[in-house]
Structures are given as C-alpha cells and as structure tokens.
Amino acid sequence: MWAFINKLRSPKWFYAISERLLPWFWVAAAALILVGSVWGLAFAPADYQQGNSFRIIYVHVPAAFLAQSIFVSMAVCGLVYMVWKIKVADMVAAMMAPLGAAMTFISLFSGAVWGVPTWGTWWMWDARLTSMLILFFLYLGVIALRGAFASRDSASRAASVLAMVGVINIPIIKYSVDWWYTLHQPATFTVTGRVGMPMEMWVPLLIMVLGFYSFFIAVTLMRTRSEILRRESNKRWVRDLAGGER
Amino acid sequence: MSVSAGEGKMPSADTRMNGSDSKRDNGDRQVTAGEPRGGLTVAVWATLKRDLTLLMRRRSEVLNPLVFFALVITLFPIGISPDPELLATIAPGLLWVAALLAALLSLDSLFRGDYEDGSLEQLLLTPQPLPMLGLAKVAVHWLLTGLPLALMAPVLGIMLALPAGSYLILAFSLALGTASLSLIGAIGAALTVGLSRGGVLLSLLVLPLYIPVLIFGAGAVQAAIMGDGAAAHLAILGALLALSLMLAPWAIAASLRISING
Known part of the structure; x- marks a missing residue:
C-alpha cells in the first residue's frame, strides 16, 4: 500500500502509467460517445410529450453529471494535495478545473436551448438551472484564485482550500435552491419525464454518460501529462525524454 | 527559580558567584518568558479587545458599510418605482441583498490592515490555536458590521414600505445571517489578503457561497409577511451559523x- 502511495507521489511514474492508460480511455470515449449519440439521436423513440426535443438530454445530462463530479474530484485532489503533499494531485486538480467549467457551461447552455421548446423561453429560474449557474460561478472562482497568485505553491494550496470549502457548500446550496424553488413555484410545468424513462431511452443515456466520463478521464490524463512536463522541465528524466525524442 | 526579580537586576555578580546554578536559572527564566501568559481565553480576549x-478609532470603516446600505436602498425606488405596493413586495429581498453587499464590502479590510503592518504574522506565531484567534477577529467584524446593519435594516424597511409585523424578523434574521456571512466571507478575505487587487476576486469567491444564507434570510422575512411563521427559516439560518462556526x-x-x- 505504502509503496503504491509513494509511487503515486512521483510525476515520472504517473507520466509512464498514464501513457499506457491513455489510448484505452480515448478508444472507450470515442466508441461510447459515437454509439450513444447515434442510438440516442436516431434510434431511441421520441418522447410522447416533448417529441424529438427531448433528445438534447443525451448531451445535457452527461454534462451535468460531469460538472458535479469534476468539482468533487477536484476537492478530493485538493485534500490529497494538502494532506500528503502529492504534487500530481494538484496538477490533476488544476487541469480538471477548466474542463469542469466547460461542462457546467455546456449543461447550462443545453438546458437553455431545451427550455425553448418546453418552457417557451431561454431561461427560467428553475432549481436545477439555478444551482448549475452557481456551480459555474464556483468553478470560475477556483480558476480565478489559482490565476491570481504569483507563487505556484500558494496558488495550489489556496485553490485546494477553496475547492474543499466549495464542495462542502455544494449540497447546502443545492438543497436551499430546491427549497427556494418550491416556495416560488411558477405556473409552468417542469421536466419530470426523466424518472419513469423507458429502457430504450435510458440505455443510450447511460452509454453517453459513460462516454463522457471516459472522455473526461482521457482529457485530464493528457493535460496532466503536459503539465507534468511543464512543471518538471528542469528534472533530469524530462530532459532525457526530450533529448531522446529529439 | 528562587531568584526573585530584585536579584535578577544584577545578574553579572550572580553568575560569577555560582556559575552552574545561575545558568540553569537563566535558562528557566527564558523559558518562562517565552511561555504565553495566560491561556487561550486571555489571547482570544486580547484579540477581541x-x-x-x-x-x-477608525469609525469611518464602521460607518461606510452602513452608508452604503442606505445608499443602495435609496437607489431602488429611484430606479424601479416609488410605488409603495411594488416596493413592499420586493422589500425583503432588496434589504437582504443590500445588507449582504454591504457586509461583503467591509470584508476586504478584515485582515488587510493586519497584513500590511505585520501583526498578522505575529498572530500566526502565537502559541495559541490560530482558528480561535481568527474566530475572535470575525466576531469583532460581525459586531461592528453585521449587527449595526441588522439594527439599521428596520429603518430602511420603513422607507421601502415593508409590511408591518416583519420588522423584528428582519432585524433578527439579518443579525443571525450576517454572522454566517462574516464567517464564510473571512475565508475568502484570508485567501485574498496577500493579493494586491483582491477586492473583485473576493466577491467572486464569496458571493456563490452566500446564496443559502440569502435564501433563508430573505425567506424568513417573506414568511413573516405572509404570516406563515418564520421559525423554520430562522432555525435553518441558525443551523447554517452552527455549521460555519x-x-x-x-x-x-x-x-x-x-x-x-x-
């Protein structure tokens, strides 16, 4: 166990192992997203109430899933970095943040587009949209804080603390927004067709979610690899690598 | 340790007379000088005071958020409409948002002065636990920002034609809520104190975290107006305060x- 954790500390080891893992995740991401989107967009039956417009769910829901789980994994990486001083954890967290913000934006945007046929408007202060918007601001805060420090070490630690504070707050924000929404219930119907979803709609959604996750892992691994090279550029193994490839 | 303060004034004679003994005495005395006088309560009390x-002594810093609060509240009837009925419906939210922004405005100076004159470093060096000393500083911030804002809010409520029966709840919910706001905001203030232009960043970091407090604070006043009873909202505000404490x-x-x- 300790040997494994010690190995995790080393960027070199991470670089080596990620090289072997990366192709698998790329292949999985490409295959799953391709199968999921073709199945979801072309073969899944149309919704009896929303028609074909419900198909945006195949982008909206995976993006929303990722938006939330990236924040949580960012906070976990922050905790690992603060407790065990594992630099790779911080690099992973730093590389995840823009992707998480992008996923939050995609889910917000697709939610807005979906709002046009269902609600008749681009934006509604729907509970889910509102908490997504707040999550988006939380992401922006973490990214901005990391960018504001001159020293990389304090930037990393500050971003870790903020991610942890944010992750404690996310459930509180979520439940209070839900409460607020039920108090101010507007007179339109909400999208509640997701619970009793038939199998033919649900399976492609699951495939898409898995595909998005593989995509996220692949992108994060790739970005972390280049970040390792950047941060460790004065280490001997990186120089050897650069010299060997030249 | 039998050497009293009077004898300590002329240590050179002592040292020559019995070397080893006074050396140990000297060592002991240094240790006692380095030890904190009094425990945690003394340190917290001293920080508070x-x-x-x-x-x-810098009254303007205490008054500025209050003036800001009054000014923002003045802007709304001018910007929206002086119609008392319309104002009454939006008053709870307006008062809460304006108070929240006023509290946010004062956050930047929470640690800034201490950071610039170096006393924050001394605070970090003290043997007492830093979380408690930070808590003392936040308590002072609340006492001179949150509490005055809460006390002032009913007056501004009158100007916004806030329906009767909700004034006490407004003040109480603000007093309870601003305590959480001070605590959460102090995290952001502490993170940005070392940055030269931390002000805007601070609001970006802190405002999303303020939303639950805003929801239940404004909700309490709203509930009091509707006659639903604000106890549930106030209880959740208290829970949020307990958690952030x-x-x-x-x-x-x-x-x-x-x-x-x-």
Whole structure:
C-alpha cells in the first residue's frame, strides 16, 4: 500500500502509467460517445410529450453529471494535495478545473436551448438551472484564485482550500435552491419525464454518460501529462525524454 | 527559580558567584518568558479587545458599510418605482441583498490592515490555536458590521414600505445571517489578503457561497409577511451559523497560513 502511495507521489511514474492508460480511455470515449449519440439521436423513440426535443438530454445530462463530479474530484485532489503533499494531485486538480467549467457551461447552455421548446423561453429560474449557474460561478472562482497568485505553491494550496470549502457548500446550496424553488413555484410545468424513462431511452443515456466520463478521464490524463512536463522541465528524466525524442 | 526579580537586576555578580546554578536559572527564566501568559481565553480576549479598539478609532470603516446600505436602498425606488405596493413586495429581498453587499464590502479590510503592518504574522506565531484567534477577529467584524446593519435594516424597511409585523424578523434574521456571512466571507478575505487587487476576486469567491444564507434570510422575512411563521427559516439560518462556526475557523486559519507563508 505504502509503496503504491509513494509511487503515486512521483510525476515520472504517473507520466509512464498514464501513457499506457491513455489510448484505452480515448478508444472507450470515442466508441461510447459515437454509439450513444447515434442510438440516442436516431434510434431511441421520441418522447410522447416533448417529441424529438427531448433528445438534447443525451448531451445535457452527461454534462451535468460531469460538472458535479469534476468539482468533487477536484476537492478530493485538493485534500490529497494538502494532506500528503502529492504534487500530481494538484496538477490533476488544476487541469480538471477548466474542463469542469466547460461542462457546467455546456449543461447550462443545453438546458437553455431545451427550455425553448418546453418552457417557451431561454431561461427560467428553475432549481436545477439555478444551482448549475452557481456551480459555474464556483468553478470560475477556483480558476480565478489559482490565476491570481504569483507563487505556484500558494496558488495550489489556496485553490485546494477553496475547492474543499466549495464542495462542502455544494449540497447546502443545492438543497436551499430546491427549497427556494418550491416556495416560488411558477405556473409552468417542469421536466419530470426523466424518472419513469423507458429502457430504450435510458440505455443510450447511460452509454453517453459513460462516454463522457471516459472522455473526461482521457482529457485530464493528457493535460496532466503536459503539465507534468511543464512543471518538471528542469528534472533530469524530462530532459532525457526530450533529448531522446529529439 | 528562587531568584526573585530584585536579584535578577544584577545578574553579572550572580553568575560569577555560582556559575552552574545561575545558568540553569537563566535558562528557566527564558523559558518562562517565552511561555504565553495566560491561556487561550486571555489571547482570544486580547484579540477581541485589540480589534474593537482599532476599529472604534477608525469609525469611518464602521460607518461606510452602513452608508452604503442606505445608499443602495435609496437607489431602488429611484430606479424601479416609488410605488409603495411594488416596493413592499420586493422589500425583503432588496434589504437582504443590500445588507449582504454591504457586509461583503467591509470584508476586504478584515485582515488587510493586519497584513500590511505585520501583526498578522505575529498572530500566526502565537502559541495559541490560530482558528480561535481568527474566530475572535470575525466576531469583532460581525459586531461592528453585521449587527449595526441588522439594527439599521428596520429603518430602511420603513422607507421601502415593508409590511408591518416583519420588522423584528428582519432585524433578527439579518443579525443571525450576517454572522454566517462574516464567517464564510473571512475565508475568502484570508485567501485574498496577500493579493494586491483582491477586492473583485473576493466577491467572486464569496458571493456563490452566500446564496443559502440569502435564501433563508430573505425567506424568513417573506414568511413573516405572509404570516406563515418564520421559525423554520430562522432555525435553518441558525443551523447554517452552527455549521460555519464549526468549519469556517479551520478554513480561515489554513487560508491565512497560505497567504502569509508565500
């Protein structure tokens, strides 16, 4: 166990192992997203109430899933970095943040587009949209804080603390927004067709979610690899690598 | 340790007379001088008193958020409409948002002065736990920002034609809520104190975290107007305060260490 954790500390080891893992995740991401989107967009039956417009769910829901789980994994990486001083954890967290913000934006945007046929408007202060918007601001805060420090070490630690504070707050924000929404219930119907979803709609959604996750892992691994090279550029193994490839 | 203060005035004679003994005495005395006088309560009390004195001597810093609060509230009838009925419906939210922004405005100076004159470093060096000392500073901030804002809010409520029966709840919910706001905001203030232009960043970090407090604070006033009873909202505000009292001091201490150490 300790040997494994010690190995995790080393960027070199991470670089080596990620090289072997990366192709698998790329292949999985490409295959799953391709199968999921073709199945979801072309073969899944149309919704009896929303028609074909419900198909945006195949982008909206995976993006929303990722938006939330990236924040949580960012906070976990922050905790690992603060407790065990594992630099790779911080690099992973730093590389995840823009992707998480992008996923939050995609889910917000697709939610807005979906709002046009269902609600008749681009934006509604729907509970889910509102908490997504707040999550988006939380992401922006973490990214901005990391960018504001001159020293990389304090930037990393500050971003870790903020991610942890944010992750404690996310459930509180979520439940209070839900409460607020039920108090101010507007007179339109909400999208509640997701619970009793038939199998033919649900399976492609699951495939898409898995595909998005593989995509996220692949992108994060790739970005972390280049970040390792950047941060460790004065280490001997990186120089050897650069010299060997030249 | 039998050497009294009177004898200590001429140590050179002592040292020559019995070398080994007084050496140990000297060592002991240094240790006692380095030890904190009094425990945690003394340190917390001293921090409280020091911050209160400092702020009371810079009255403008205490008054500015209040003036800002009044000004923002003045802007709304001008910008929207002077119609009392319309104002009454939006008054709870307006008062809460304006108070929240006023509290946010004062956050930047929470640690800034201490950071610039170096006393924050001294605070970090004290043997007492930093979370408690940070908590003392936050308590002073609330006492001179949150509490006055809460006391002032009913007056502005009258100007916004806030329906009768909700004034007490407004003040109480603000007093309870601004305590959480001070605690959460202090984390952001501690994270940005080392940055030269931390002001805008601070609001970006802190405002999303303020939303639950805003929801239940404004909700309490809203419920009091509707006659639903605001107890549930106030209870949740209290729960939020308990949670932030428990967790925020640790985050504040960690953030201060990050800002000071580099």
